[in-house]
Amino acid sequence: MSTTPQRINTPTGDTRSIEALKAAAARDPKAAIKETARQFEALFMQEVMKSMRQATLSSGMLDNSATQLGTEMLDTQFAGKLTGIPGGLSQAIERHLQRQMGLSETTPATGRGAGPAAAAPAALPTLAQKNVQPHVQSFILKHDASARYAQAKTGIPASFMIAQAAHESGWGKREIMQADGSTSHNIFGIKAGANWKGKVAEVQTTEYIDGKPQRVTARFRAYSSYAEAFKDYAQLLTSNDRYRDVVAKAGNAQSFAQGLQRAGYATDPEYANKLTRVINTTMRVQRALA
Incomplete structure (x- = not known):
């Protein structure tokens, strides 16, 4: 059985998506952390897109509920494309959550029962170091x-x-x-x-x-x-x-x-x-x- 968490197609998610993440976290904490970080970055990117839209003056001539929906869908697609880029925000969040949970990049995905006690003792050097x-x-x-x-x-x-x-x-x-x-x-x-x-x-x-x-x-x-x-x-x-x-x-x-x-x-x-x-x-x- 695959331990990859269910991918959420929309940044907002729903109750089933949250429950899927919880279930995935029990099976594979690192995979769940990776998906959680990706979703957070997607939400953040959508807020950036929204802020930039608001900073652009609209003519109002063709604006209606349909064009607004289309714009929101386009922003969601842009946010998805900008999410998960190497060196981006999601990777930084992922590393932070792994450190908080006692996991390192060398910790194997051991399935149910894996947790902080199973973490490898050697961690990557911190930025402070x-x-x-x-x-x-x-x-x-x-x-x-x-x-x-x-x-x-x-x-x-x-x-x-x-x-x-x-x-x-x-x-x-x-x-x-x-x-x-x-x-x-x-x-x-x-x-x-x-x-x-x-x-x-x-x-x-x-x-x-x-x-x-x-x-x-x-x-x-x-x-x-x-x-x-x-x-x-x-x-x-x-x-x-x-x-x-x-x-x-x-x-x-x-x-x-x-x-x-x-x-x-x-x-x-x-x-x-x-x-x-x-x-x-x-x-x-x-x-x-x-």
Whole structure:
């Protein structure tokens, strides 16, 4: 008899699906954990899709219950396609649950009666043992789904986008804030030019003028969510003539970072070198999480 848990075809699931998972957990805990992690990622991806839909203005001319149902079904299909990608959120959740249950990647699927007592004593090195700070790991996992969605739409590597967001925001510690203290969700440091019609946040920032750092007040774009920020960033790089070659020639971390600096994304003369280091760190952590 197969010990593979019943696969849920819709992210929402039902009572029978939950009972099937419970039964599978008794037979094969690792397989049940894998399926649970996949379902959680699918739910998360659908929420990302929903958030991005809400960030896009609708004309209302052809909107009705049928088109709404079609859109929801399409989002479910997209969520399914983006779920289970190697190095993604489900694998990180799976490893976390295995550690919580005392299972390791080398623990055999021994069937009924298997449990923490049967776990292999040797576990894989933790990220802390690899000198990865918790806030770095948290930032990467937090924005993984939004970055992978933007990658699927534009071809820009998710690791490059996460790294640039990390560099611009200090791994989320220096986000651009609104006057009332709330976040602008602008973790890419994108400024609000004359053509920007959305919300803005005015803050003090450092600009390099003639190679010298100076404090100035600048207007930055503000978003309703991080997913919206990733979407706008990806659109900026693929639709703006200044950055089109950056995406086309982004063969590696260094060429991507140098292309952004040449295109004028930032005024810091060391921007490319700094961003390259952050991209390499991001990819190293992603490999450790995979």
